[in-house]
Amino acid sequence: MTLLEFNGPGLSEEQWKAVRGVATALKPQQALWLSGYFAGLADAARPEAAHAVPAGLPPAAGLSARTLTILYASETGNGAGLARRLADRARAAGLDPLLADMADYKPRRLKEEQDLLIVASTHGEGAPPTSAAGFFEFVEGRKAPRLEGLRYAVLALGDSTYEFFCGAGRRIDDRLAALGAERLRDRVECDVDYDEPAAGWIDAALAALGPVAGAAAAPVPAVPAAPVATVHDRTNPFPAIVIENLPLTGRGSSKETRHVELSLEGSGLTFAPGDALGVMPRNDPALVEALLSALGLSGGETLELKGAETTLGRAFGEGLEITAATPRFLERWAELSGAAALKDLAGDARSAFLRENHVIDIVRRYPARGVDAAALAAGLRPLQPRLYSIASSVTAIPDEVHLTVSTVRYDLNGEERFGVASGQFSRHAGPETVLPVHVQENPRFRLPADDAPIIMIGAGTGVAPYRAFLQEREARGTAGRSWLFFGERNFDSDFLYQTEWQGFLKDGVLSRMNVAFSRDGADRTYVQHRLMEEARDVYAWLEEGAHLYVCGDGAKLAPDVHRTLLAIVEAQGRCGKAAAADYLGALQESRRYQIDVY
Amino acid sequence: MTLLETDRSRDISQPLERLSPDETMKVESDQLRGTIAEGLAAPLTAAVPGDDIKLMKFHGLYQQDDRDIRDERRRQKLEPAYRFMARVRLPGGVLTPSQWLKLDALARDHAGNTLRLTTRQTFQLHHLHKKNLRAVMQGLRDVLLDTKAACGDDARGVMASINPALSALHAEVYTLARAASDHATPKTGAYPEIWYGEERQARGEGPEEPMYGRTYMPRKFKIGFVIPPVNDIDVHAQDLGFIAIVEDGRLVGFNVAVGGGMGRTDQAPKTYPRLASVIGFVAKDRVIETCDAVMGVQRDYGDRADRSRARFKYTVDDKGLDWIKAAIEDRLGFALEAARPYAFTTNGDTLGWQRGEDGREHYTLRVENGRVRNFEAVALFDGLRAVAEAHRGTFRVTPNQNLVIAEVEAADRPAIAALLNAHGLDALNGGSGLRRNSMACVALPTCGLAMAESERYLPVLTDKIDAILAAHGLSDEPITIRMTGCPNGCARPYIAEIALTGRAPGKYNLYLGGGFAGQRLNKMVLENVAEPAILALLGKVIADFAGNRRPGEHFGDFAIRAGHVAEVTEGRHFND
Ligand code: SRM
Ligand SMILES: Cc1cc2nc3c(=O)[nH]c(=O)nc-3n(C[C@H](O)[C@H](O)[C@H](O)COP(=O)(O)OP(=O)(O)OC[C@H]3O[C@@H](n4cnc5c(N)ncnc54)[C@H](O)[C@@H]3O)c2cc1C
Ligand SMILES: Cc1cc2nc3c(=O)[nH]c(=O)nc-3n(C[C@H](O)[C@H](O)[C@H](O)COP(=O)(O)O)c2cc1C
């Protein structure tokens, strides 16, 4: 039976009819959003006590005892030592603490914590040890969640000869309180002779946790999905706020690739690994100005665009493509300017001309005065949203979407030019910038439903979806093996998300990884060369049911990889060319070989 | 007490589990091989795994990262910019022009266009990428250089006075220093196997490391030879120091000094700098035996349970000097003669030209903090390459991080002088008496232990102190000032008249009262303070010095006499 035949958990006939009525009339997006909406309502309605049950835990466990986590920030080991001592004492007291270095702890987990004991030392101007800098940035940053329901205590290590004595301990203690967490015990600030005060704090903190079993659970607040008035899609994009935007490429890189994080809070938007995000860019204000002055227009001229009244300035800014020119624009401008040279352009000559002359170049070379704004606008294409593979998993990181954007930058007629969207990310999209976005589903690029092994092949920004894949598998605790082939230019500067892959490998989320850096050695190695080196195992994985993914920029990647795969199958499978082609064809048929290149 | 009676609960006689983890690491390393070869090949990181980092020190290699961009790269989700530093083994600091040219070439190809002269008379190549290490090591081998035991729990680079004037004596002492170095260098095949790709030799009879065994020394061990009256090597900072005794022009032997060292840790009173104690005299043909005896005592009785107490200086204080002397003599099989008289006047270098007794010329060039590269003002790196191309004598790296263009035939001096002048190198020997006697360790951005700037900051601070000195007409007064970025003491700060050791960015401890000839420890007068407080106090003491010093009285001696700081008579009391 389908969902709609199932008469809900104890719903009356009328209720069920009503629900069915609505449900059948819904678009998928709307249905998704409504599910969140109902969940929120239900959550809000629940009595306080019920919230003691932490996400994922069966009620029984939730009531019997609270979870205890011990985090430490330590540079020279003192704090680490004390944290270990604390953990031992906790175990002795019948508790089952999780002990972790802030360096290895995923701060997003804080939401789920119940009892938290922190040992933090201070280094430098009241700052935490560098290893804990990431944790502090998260907790002190705007992404930090509310922490009502969390009980905590802080032991601060320091040296009173420093100006900011125990600065880090103070900061984390105050911040957790500010986020709504309940302070179990006052902070103790230890000087270099920390043994006694630390021991005292350990006893006090453990005592404050209360009796082991049946500890009274503190309330967790309900977080109802804030009801939104509309459903967001391409025609009605969601205004997303940029919360992070920084270069992933290190100093000395020959290119720029950025990591962008956008907030989807309250959008009701959801997506699956493999989907892309559509981003509606704005043209560079400087370019808009330059174009207007080249045209001798003020920008105040009014015109109609998509059935709405607007000004030429706004149209240039948000409504029209004003960088690369189209044949249509060429014709239109030939008329407006009366430039004979433009009229005669045709065929290859015209294509070549259009490659070397964008709108602004044409307007400059063949000036025209008193141009009619509407007539001009009619010659320009409407500005299109740009697509970016989503680099994060909504399961692992709710309410956010991450992108990996490579900056398009080139020289034309002696000027440095930028791509509209990537240029905006590179220069005009600091935190708080608002960008209209929508989700572009991509059902042809999906993780296997089961634990089947996956082989991910990506060049440059092509690794973006694989970051989402692995986040998703980690969040779901999927056991399946995974193998990543990554290619870029230089190891030192272009190893996109290097520390994250290292982490995934350490935690076993990623089983294997091979890298090819084309500009490090004399001989140019690319991902397909690494594939070839691993031919035997690659084929073995495929035989064991592995799903194969190819993603990236550049038209060359997919064909090169495909040719290599053919060779691998032919050699390892000891079959002819045709059979190898059939082999890969069959994989594609069964959706086990998926390609997403742009 | 007899040798048998001593407490052995913390030394090599104990089972590994009672000793520090590093001891187990050494035993399990298969004589320093570990998994270094595998680590070098790992493609996803420019670093090597944990224990290999420690093992590679025995091969003269330190894993580091560019700390200037560490945090930037963390945000960028890139691992730290891991690089390696290679320290060359160069007994007595003597090298040939062709060796210089090789180091120059390696530095240009792999080490960021810079060489670093060290306070123990050798070179460091920084910024080496893991994948280029073999190329660098094999390049060094081409000119008969290696990096064996430049770091690690073994005998470190052996020092020897540079002594331009006394040619014959220098030659004799230098030869002994070389012999001591070769004798005390680990013999494991790990080095040629890993770095030169040689096959592992089938071992014949006997252990791979006759002297070191499988656990090597408890900690680094430093040997130095000094020729009075110039204490350039700071013989009192050595674990084992040999003080040349010359009678009617002939080297007869050496006074033996044991248990020197600088390293300490802030807020850890059980750690402190200590000056080596002179325990007697040995004839010059007994030097190698003496090295074996002294190292043997430290190897067998040194503290292997607590690495912060594992240096020989603590063994000496824990066991007592008499016990140590007895233990050494027991191994020598003869009693040390009574120490002979000697005197030190300075621990600095005499800059500029000096004529040796054999008539050859030596030019001592000041290299600020040992940093050789092309600066805006002077192209030092290129200049020295030009000199090396023309030079037919040798070079000597001084213990003050300077460089001697040594053994220049009188006839060649004008040509060398012209080269120095053409590249503006001779101008580097100017500066105040303070600057000419200043020394800073490397610290940021390469040193993993640095808590504050040193090499990059001392010159700036010196400018400011120079202004104060000038105001009191003391610009030419020789005063030793040394700075380190942490308390480890790599520039031997605790025997300087003025010293600063880093605590945190922009914050230092200030010490006063060290001996001008390196004969006395200094003492902390300000803790964990910034520049203004440092300059204020120095201003006060310098003004007093200008007004009330006795004729010829050194700044450090004055600081104590005038009560600005208490005298430290023994390392044990440094922290009192
Ligand atoms: C290059 C040099 C300073 C300089 O500016 O020249 C140096 C640089 C370093 N020293 Fe040193 N030490 C240098 C002479 C010294 C001296 C002076 C001496 O030996 O005359 C000392 C004090 C004497 C002593 O040993 O007590 C010294 C005491 C230390 C210590 C503290 C040892 C201790 O017993 O506490 C450390 C840290 C350690 O070993 O744990 C250390 C460690 C280091 C390291 C390797 C940091 C590390 O372990 O990761 C530094 C590398 C920095 C860099 O980026 O290059 N270095 N180090 C000197 C190289 C000498 C050589 O050619 O072998
Ligand atoms: C499904 C899909 C997923 C994608 N995923 C990603 C992703 O994850 N990361 C990512 O970075 N990109 C991704 N892209 C590409 C992305 O959508 C944009 O195309 C890209 O960012 C460029 O857009 P832009 O607005 O910055 O440049 P545009 O303003 O579109 O500029 C591109 C135009 O600039 C002109 N131009 C470029 N170079 C020159 C030159 N040398 N001389 C003259 N003219 C030139 C050309 O007219 C070219 O068409 C994806 C695309 C698709 C279809
Ligand atoms: C480089 C450095 C900077 C420090 N800065 C501070 C500081 O600003 N404030 C403070 O209270 N303690 C400071 N300390 C002291 C340490 O916090 C103290 O030694 C603590 O015990 C270290 O704990 P850990 O070993 O867990 O890192 C500093 C220590 C170092 C080495």
Ligand code: SF4
């Ligand atoms: S003194 Fe400290 S900071 Fe300076 S080089 Fe030595 S270890 Fe590094």
